[in-house]
Amino acid sequence: MRCSEMSKMLTAKEIAPGAMITEPGSAMKFETGDWRSFRPVLDREKYIDCLTCWIFCPDDSIIAKDGKMEGFRLSHCKGCGICARNCPKNAIRMEPEGV
Amino acid sequence: MDIGINGDSAVALAWKQVDPDVCAAYPITPQTIIVERFSDFVADGEVETEFVTAESEHSAMSICIGAASAGARTVTATASAGVTYMWETLGIAAGMRVPITMAVANRALSAPINIHCDHSDVMSARDLGWILIFAENVQEAYDNAIMAMKIAEHPDVRLPVMHNLDGFILSHAIERMSTLETHTVKNFVGEYKSKHSLLDIEHPITHGAMDQQDYYFEHKYQLAEAMQGAIKVIEDVFEEFGSISGRKYDLLEPYRCDDAEYVSIVIGSTAGTIKEAVDQLREEGHKVGSIKVRVYRPFPTEMMSKLLEGKKAAAVLDRHMAIGSTGPMFGDVCATAIDLEKPPELVNYIYGLGGRDVPVSDLKKVYMDMIEGNCKKVNYLGVRI
Numbered sequence: 001m002r003c004s005e006m007s008k009m010l011t012a013k014e015i016a017p018g019a020m021i022t023e024p025g026s027a028m029k030f031e032t033g034d035w036r037s038f039r040p041v042l043d044r045e046k047y048i049d050c051l052t053c054w055i056f057c058p059d060d061s062i063i064a065k066d067g068k069m070e071g072f073r074l075s076h077c078k079g080c081g082i083c084a085r086n087c088p089k090n091a092i093r094m095e096p097e098g099v
Numbered sequence: 100m101d102i103g104i105n106g107d108s109a110v111a112l113a114w115k116q117v118d119p120d121v122c123a124a125y126p127i128t129p130q131t132i133i134v135e136r137f138s139d140f141v142a143d144g145e146v147e148t149e150f151v152t153a154e155s156e157h158s159a160m161s162i163c164i165g166a167a168s169a170g171a172r173t174v175t176a177t178a179s180a181g182v183t184y185m186w187e188t189l190g191i192a193a194g195m196r197v198p199i200t201m202a203v204a205n206r207a208l209s210a211p212i213n214i215h216c217d218h219s220d221v222m223s224a225r226d227l228g229w230i231l232i233f234a235e236n237v238q239e240a241y242d243n244a245i246m247a248m249k250i251a252e253h254p255d256v257r258l259p260v261m262h263n264l265d266g267f268i269l270s271h272a273i274e275r276m277s278t279l280e281t282h283t284v285k286n287f288v289g290e291y292k293s294k295h296s297l298l299d300i301e302h303p304i305t306h307g308a309m310d311q312q313d314y315y316f317e318h319k320y321q322l323a324e325a326m327q328g329a330i331k332v333i334e335d336v337f338e339e340f341g342s343i344s345g346r347k348y349d350l351l352e353p354y355r356c357d358d359a360e361y362v363s364i365v366i367g368s369t370a371g372t373i374k375e376a377v378d379q380l381r382e383e384g385h386k387v388g389s390i391k392v393r394v395y396r397p398f399p400t401e402m403m404s405k406l407l408e409g410k411k412a413a414a415v416l417d418r419h420m421a422i423g424s425t426g427p428m429f430g431d432v433c434a435t436a437i438d439l440e441k442p443p444e445l446v447n448y449i450y451g452l453g454g455r456d457v458p459v460s461d462l463k464k465v466y467m468d469m470i471e472g473n474c475k476k477v478n479y480l481g482v483r484i
């Protein structure tokens with residue numbers, strides 16, 4: 001976290017006491033994707049829309065629509081690689097993020 | 100009504116009159132009588148409290164945190180190793196801002212194993228964000244149990260409170276004390292309505308969330324602010340309690356201090372014994388006084404520095420050893436004294452560890468040491484060296 005970003009964040013007076021979260025579903029607003037050091041990359045030649053990755057992803061980072069895998073929601077993908085490890089066709093590889 | 104009662108039973112009686120929503124506890128000497136008596140009241144249907152018998156103190160405090168998050172007025176009690184076994188959860192209770200009140204019958208920490216009084220249990224937990232209040236006698240143990248709830252639950256505070264009573268000296272000794280009417284107690288504490296209850300399904304919330312580098316510090320700062328704000332609330336609650344009971348309390352209680360040149364600063368039941376030492380020394384012509392610290396966290400810095408103004412010397416009595424440093428309260432008092440233009444000479448006495456008797460003669464010696472200039476910076480009262 002850089003200091004320039006810190007100054008834009010809420011102050012001790014503005015946040016709820018006791019780290020209480022009073023707004024349901026607000027985790028969507030907290031972009032945890034910036035923790036990632038590896039990103040999943042899809043090989044369109046190999047994938048078969050079995051959606052194994054969608055089942056296994058511990059976050060909500062596989063975009064699936066009408067039974068089709070459409071890519072990754074990188075705003076929340078932590079780069080854990082579970083999708084790549086479990087893909088039966090090796091259609092997902094993990095690539096290092098730039099520093 | 101005046102009755103003869105021991106300190107533990109007095110706390111249980113206070114709880115009975117309040118009828119809290121939840122009590123989760125594990126027995127440990129010298130606190131056991133509190134939860135034993137209170138479980139009698141539960142079993143006899145005299146209160147409606149949900150009494151949860153936990154399998155350890157860690158679990159007891161965890162249950163209390165859950166119950167308090169759900170909006171329940173929650174009480175528990177422990178001592179010694181029970182406090183240390185709760186260690187992790189004590190910080191969680193404060194950090195989550197749940198207004199649990201806990202009676203602690205102060206007892207030494209092992210090893211060597213010892214069941215008697217000193218303040219090493221509570222003092223080891225002094226930096227975790229709990230408000231710490233101490234009793235001098237059984238009456239105060241009862242009164243503190245009642246006032247603690249009103250302080251903890253105040254919307255400007257929302258911090259857990261430990262109300263301490265010296266193990267055996269107060270927990271087991273029977274003293275005469277005056278009770279309040281049950282309806283007076285109930286009116287005083289009022290009904291507790293949590294603003295953010297986990298059980299309020301119309302307004303779903305999360306308790307106990309995680310903070311990264313981005314917000315942890317801000318939430319800890321809130322704790323520091325809440326502690327400072329608590330000073331005013333505690334004074335107001337003491338004031339209001341005075342109006343219903345006739346017993347007026349303060350954060351610090353000076354005894355014959357006005358014209359005193361030498362004072363001692365002390366916590367708990369020894370604050371009573373020391374009054375006798377002061378009286379005897381006054382008879383002998385010495386200008387001495389004492390200051391009882393009733394509220395140790397938040398530490399009443401401003402009031403303390405006013406009381407120390409113009410004194411020649413002050414002895415801080417700690418019933419705990421912060422091994423490798425001075426006694427804990429000595430540090431607090433020194434930090435206070437730097438506000439003064441001419442601070443008194445400050446000395447530290449470690450005393451009464453493991454229930455070691457603290458006779459009036461020993462306490463008189465503290466004053467005579469000060470008067471005659473015989474003190475070291477840190478002194479060990481009554482230990483065979």
Ligand code: SF4
Nearest residue numbers: 057077078080081083
């Ligand atoms: S790397 Fe992990 S978090 Fe990201 S899409 Fe794959 S399984 Fe989900």
